[in-house]
């Protein structure tokens with residue numbers, strides 16, 4: 153019986169034979185959708201060698217996690233030890249690291265977890281080595297450092313990108329601006345605000361047909377490809393993760409070669425061994441993680457700039473802020489007083505749903521209905537309310 157991998161190969165060769173033209177676009181759309189379904193089958197944990205596994209699942213700590221992906225011996229563990237002080241075995245032979253090794257960096261007051269991972273090899277996504285477990289961990293990270301050896305950076309870069317793409321990871325990309333609303337009847341209706349140069353209605357219908365979606369409204373607001381459409385249908389299996397290419401071992405190349413490496417987008421040339429340029433890597437990491445620091449301020453006092461509450465841009469409302477300090481604060485919450493970029497007036501009273509900006513200052517106010525108005529201050533060190541003062 154043909155395995156899933158055999159079926160994938162068969163479809164890929166059929167696609168290579170089929171030239172895209174008006175007559176074949178339905179067929180090509182169908183093949184691409186079939187391929188995406190088979191690839192998903194291959195990656196579900198029930199099939200052999202899926203994600204997880206001993207030594208790979210580590211407790212997540214901090215506000216965000218960064219996974220290190222790369223071929224063996226490119227210097228991932230050396231970088232880990234350099235950044236975190238957490239020793240991760242590094243050696244001149246390949247596959248020195250065999251499990252996930254966690255460490256922590258505190259940057260701009262944010263605790264960021266670093267995950268040193270074993271080296272992967274070409275074919276990792278198809279089950280070679282422990283590649284699937286490794287990429288499965290990377291898929292749950294907020295940022296990936298693709299660590300490359302500068303001596304073979306460009307070829308390795310392409311191979312690793314293909315491995316991650318094949319696992320449903322979309323690198324430095326936003327989800328496509330396509331909205332699919334399934335309906336009970338009425339067939340497929342397509343509206344597009346952008347000029348579609350890569351996909352026609354036949355292809356879209358073929359993909360929907362392959363996914364057994366008979367009726368839906370599809371609103372396309374970008375110059376989408378078939379792959380974009382499939383990514384939206386397969387949204388549950390896709391992760392959109394920012395990536396920085398850490399081009400390691402620059403101590404082994406000339407200044408002229410370094411100049412060329414600087415042109416690669418999203419790249420940061422470094423030497424883990426000598427600690428060269430790792431501060432720029434940290435700056436780039438900070439920008440990509442898109443974190444927001446919110447300082448607490450007791451009434452009548454200066455804000456505490458030493459230990460901000462750090463939130464992710466996807467969860468940065470006043471409610472998230474309160475929950476990050478103590479779960480009970482939301483129950484007692486009445487209004488927050490905010491200074492900073494997120495408000496028009498300085499300060500301004502805002503509710504739980506207000507989105508905070510980086511470096512905002514929040515003076516939070518809680519009230520108990522039965523007792524006269526009380527103001528709660530809390531300690532961000534112990535995460536407990538500490539002082540209750542009658543107004």
Ligand SMILES: Nc1nc2c(ncn2[C@@H]2O[C@H](COP(=O)(O)OP(=O)(O)OP(=O)(O)O)[C@@H](O)[C@H]2O)c(=O)[nH]1
Pocket residue numbers: 222223224225226227228229230231241242243244245246247248249250269270271272400401402403404422423424425426
């Ligand atoms: N010249 C130079 N060598 C480096 C640098 N960083 C690491 N190395 C060397 O590269 C070799 C491999 O380093 P590791 O940190 O073990 O590499 P790894 O990517 O963790 O390897 P695996 O765990 O096997 O996947 C070691 O001999 C390191 O000393 C660097 O910046 N410059």
Ligand SMILES: [Mg+2]
Pocket residue numbers: 228229230241242248249268269270271
């Ligand atoms: Mg290692």
